[in-house]
Amino acid sequence: MRRRVALAPLAAFLLVSAGCGGSPAPVQQNASGADKVTVGVIPIVDVAPIYLGKQLGYFSDAKIDLTLVQAQGGAAIVPAVVSGQEQFGFSNMTSLMLAQSKGLGLKVVAAGNSSTGKAGADFSAVVVRGDSTIKTAADLEGKTVSINTLKNIGDTTVRASVRKAGGDPDKVKFTELALPDMGPALANKRIDAAWLVEPFLTAALNSGDRAIAWNLVDTSPGLMIAAYFTSARFMTANPDLVQRFAAAVNKSLEYANSHPDEVRKILPTYTKINAETAAKLTLPAWPTQINRQSTEVLAQLAVDDGLMATKPDLNTLLP
């Protein structure tokens, strides 16, 4: 998933005792008795529904006083949820499965966003320069592809595209770059291809670059990229609140899916994407159904590509 390159947590805090991050604090209520809930999100297109839902009052209707906190990447959101600083978070599926496999005890509560499933009209793709000799994903062998986070959903799905096109993914060189740096690097021929996500994808296509592979589409139909999650401990302690939250999120997802114009209007309010760009970019799909099949595919890919030793237990992760 899209994330800013999170700076490394190299804390050598000798005197902090292990007690840091004990059981989650009980949920507080605001003046009118609604539950105060903080959700960690990344300021990108994918989370537009929850902003829309908050604006439409879906959460306050469910007696939830929602605060959306912007983080720069899943790496900051997961610890916040695990420690109870935030009650819910938004993160991509591969990261959630990685965390699960390392024993972090997370639980998905609602779908996040999904690929549109249409090659040629998805919100992310592998892009090359207009004059490049690369025509299909198989031509990526021996070339350098930039991904915004290595050993995660980006490179595993691009590898799946390469395999599907008949190439050998082990011959592809991956390098990590932040999304804004990919355009310049591509133009200056420092890399051969880049996995771009909106709003960078439309900008690239408009300036003459070509999309050669729609990796999310290639991996699994309607691939669910990310999800809203909480910690298992929180879920056990507050089952009713989690249910209400999930219901409100689903209502928001449905609304966003059927009112793309409103989504485009709310984008500039929480990002710096201007109205002009918001009108032109391709939006992801926002189904409410949690896509178990695509998650299984992602799990298998993660094991095949060496991200995890064994397949994670999806029964404990997914509802």
Add this chain to the structure above:
Amino acid sequence: MRVLRGLPGWALGLVGLAGLAALLEVVPRSGLVQAKYLPPFSTLVRALGQQVGTRGFWSALGHTLLAWAIGLAIAVAAGAAVGLLLGSVRFLHAATASTVEFLRPIPSVALIPLAVLLYNVRIQSTLLLVVYASFWQVLLQVLAGVSDVDPVARQTARSYRLGPWARLRYLVWPTALPYLLTGIRLAAAVALILAVTAELVIGSPGLGHEIALAQSSGESAVPVLYALVLVTGLVGVAVNAVFRVGERALLPWHPSMRAPV
């Protein structure tokens, strides 16, 4: 060069900054770097003009300055106190030297997950990073200052039987003061960098967060991005200017402040 020699200090500074602005205007326009990735100076000024009209900009600037000021104050107080203590008591200095050398290179950005765990995206998480980084700057300078006390002066003080407080006031403090002020000036710059970096990475409110937002918002936000970077740089210049003036006011007797006779 001769033309410049007669100008007062602030005018020279403006000349320098004007030169930088000119460079920033010419390089993108010449094609050395593509203008859409690094816009020319005039475009940035226009974007800045738009930003200045928004309330969000001033609120972000306020947050950054607040975190910077509070963090710096804490770091200076702690650094000076610890530095004076460690510098004066030989045993403590020797005992803590290896720990200091071990902890110092650990980047304050390493404290980011701790900060997030403790304070999430509130201003305290920025403060944690700012204080940690600035503290070392001040400490090192104060330690150097205290150990630089002129041996003859020290012996003179002992012959006149000056007590520890008098020694501190008349001997250690004046020697350490220039070092301390350099340390504060360095720490002020580090504090600013860390404040903005912390906001950039953690997402606590401030200029850094606005920059991060602009970075993930695609090409249309690039002028805004660098306009904000300009502001960050200008704050750095202002901070340095303020501290230079302060240094001059407090150290008129130091050779570095006196022009050659």
Add this chain to the structure above:
Amino acid sequence: MRVLRRALALLGLPVLLLATWWAASAQSTNVYYPPLRTILRTFRHVWFSDRLRNDVLPSVLRLLGGYALAAVLGIAIGVLIGESRTVRGVVEPVLEFLRAIPPPVLVPVLILLAGIGDTMKVLVITSGCIWPVLLNTAAGVRATDQVLADTAECYRVRGPARLRYLVLPAASPQIMTGLRQALSIGIILMVISELFAANNGLGYAVVQFQRGFDIPEMWSGIFMLGLLGLALAGLFALAERWILGWYHGQRRASRSR
């Protein structure tokens, strides 16, 4: 006896802190703060392997490259600034401006100019290390003893000889302070430079561990960074004692009189 006392001073506090950490974390079930025992075990199996050659070595080489470049440029520009009021007036605001820009923001510009390879990373390190060296050099040059400067002028010692016999020696204690600070900043920037467009390195390894939720490995990497800092600081202290031998000797002599 003296060796024993030195060893005690060097190791005393760290051992105490480590013991406290060991005890406090022994029962920890918190994923982000594993027991110290686990971290140390992981340390051995992560770092005493190919990683030393494949990750630590390239990082250290880049660090040394960036540090050396910063030292040379920093001293050169620092001397120019310290000597001439005009140069200082013009250049200082520009330097303060550039210095205030946080490295993560500077990196995209550097990528534009220098690409995504080792050059860019060395430049990132230089861009941060140069400041303490430069500022301390300038301050040291400005604080040159006036009597010495006048004497040199009387004897018409100018140009390169003046630099070599007056300016640099007078400023060298402060230059060394600057170089020491630059060393720790260098390690920080070494890590930051490996967060962007990297595929090897100590900082890169630690970030990958963090992303993959391999927390004990991540902590072991942090330890490694601390050890690296300690080792470099030790080497630096040896070098300083050699270079500033005359200064320390002079002060010791005047102390014992």
